[in-house]
Amino acid sequence: MKLLTIAATTLALTAGIAHAQTVRMGTEGAYAPYNFIDDATGEVTGFEIELGNELCARAELDCTWVRNDWDSIIPNLVSGNYDTIMAGMNINEDRKQVIQFTQPYTPAMPSAYAALSPDVDVEGGVVAAQTSTIQAGHVAETGATLLEFANPDETVAAVRNGEADAVFADKDFLAPIVEESGGELVWVEGYDTVPLGEGIGMGLRQSDNDLRETFDAVITEMKEDGSLNELIKKWFGEDALTFE
Known part of the structure; x- marks a missing residue:
C-alpha cells in the first residue's frame, strides 16, 4: 500500500481552538x-x-x-x-x-479464531495474524507458531491456501468474511470470542x-x-x- 501524500499545514494546537485548523x-x-x-x-x-x-x-x-x-x-x-x-x-x-x-x-471488541474446521488446534498449530497487532502478541504468548502478515487479508488467505491452521483477528473484521465464505471458514470452537485490549x-x-x-x-x-x-x-x- 502506497502512502498517499497530502499537503497539509503543520499547526501548533492550543487549548480553546478559535478557528478551523x-x-x-x-x-x-x-x-x-x-x-x-x-x-x-x-x-x-x-x-x-x-x-x-x-x-x-x-x-x-x-x-x-x-x-x-x-x-x-x-x-x-x-x-x-x-x-x-x-x-x-x-x-x-x-x-x-x-x-x-x-x-x-x-x-473493547472481542477477537476470534477462524479456520477451515471448528476443531483445529489454535494453541499448538500455526496461526496467522497481522503484524504488530495485539492478536499477534497474544498468539506469540501461546504454544502456537505465529505466522505474521503485513495485510489483514493475507492472514485469511494463509488459512485458505493451507499455510496456517487458523487466523486470529478482531471478530468484527472476520465476521463478514466468515459469513460470506459459504461455510468454507468457520469459528474455532471455544475460541470464537477472545477478549483483548x-x-x-x-x-x-x-x-x-x-x-x-x-x-x-x-x-x-x-x-x-x-x-x-x-x-x-x-x-x-x-x-x-x-x-x-
Missing part, C-alpha cells in the same frame, strides 16, 4: 469495516472515516486523510507524517509507551495534549448524545457492543 488523520484503508477503500470511488471509507469526519466537524477542525501501511503507522505518526491514527488500533500498555490515546471510541482509540503523539483533549471532548459529547452508539450500530450491526 488542518489536522492530518492517518489510517490504513485495509481493515473493513473500520477503514477500507470504496471500490466505486477509490476513496477511503468506513466506520472510522465517518466518525473522524464527524469529530472534526464538531471540533471545527479542517481534517484530511492520509493512508499508510499498518506496520509503519506508529513510526510515521511519531515522525510527523500525520497528526492522528484512526486505524482500528486497540489501546494497550505497549503502545502507550510510544504514543498517547484518546478515550476509546469503541468498547482496552477498546479502540485515536492515537496521537505524546506531545499533542491539546489535540487529544479536543478530540476527547467531542468523543464524550457523541457518547452522551447517543450518536456514537448509532454509528457503531450502522457499521457493525444492531447487536454490536455499544457504550452504556
Whole structure:
C-alpha cells in the first residue's frame, strides 16, 4: 500500500481552538469495516472515516486523510507524517509507551479464531495474524507458531491456501468474511470470542495534549448524545457492543 501524500499545514494546537485548523488523520484503508477503500470511488471509507469526519466537524477542525501501511503507522505518526491514527488500533500498555490515546471510541471488541474446521488446534498449530497487532502478541504468548502478515487479508488467505491452521483477528473484521465464505471458514470452537485490549482509540503523539483533549471532548459529547452508539450500530450491526 502506497502512502498517499497530502499537503497539509503543520499547526501548533492550543487549548480553546478559535478557528478551523488542518489536522492530518492517518489510517490504513485495509481493515473493513473500520477503514477500507470504496471500490466505486477509490476513496477511503468506513466506520472510522465517518466518525473522524464527524469529530472534526464538531471540533471545527479542517481534517484530511492520509493512508499508510499498518506496520509503519506508529513510526510515521511519531515522525510527523500525520497528526492522528484512526486505524482500528486497540489501546494497550505497549503502545502507550510510544504514543498517547484518546478515550476509546469503541468498547473493547472481542477477537476470534477462524479456520477451515471448528476443531483445529489454535494453541499448538500455526496461526496467522497481522503484524504488530495485539492478536499477534497474544498468539506469540501461546504454544502456537505465529505466522505474521503485513495485510489483514493475507492472514485469511494463509488459512485458505493451507499455510496456517487458523487466523486470529478482531471478530468484527472476520465476521463478514466468515459469513460470506459459504461455510468454507468457520469459528474455532471455544475460541470464537477472545477478549483483548482496552477498546479502540485515536492515537496521537505524546506531545499533542491539546489535540487529544479536543478530540476527547467531542468523543464524550457523541457518547452522551447517543450518536456514537448509532454509528457503531450502522457499521457493525444492531447487536454490536455499544457504550452504556
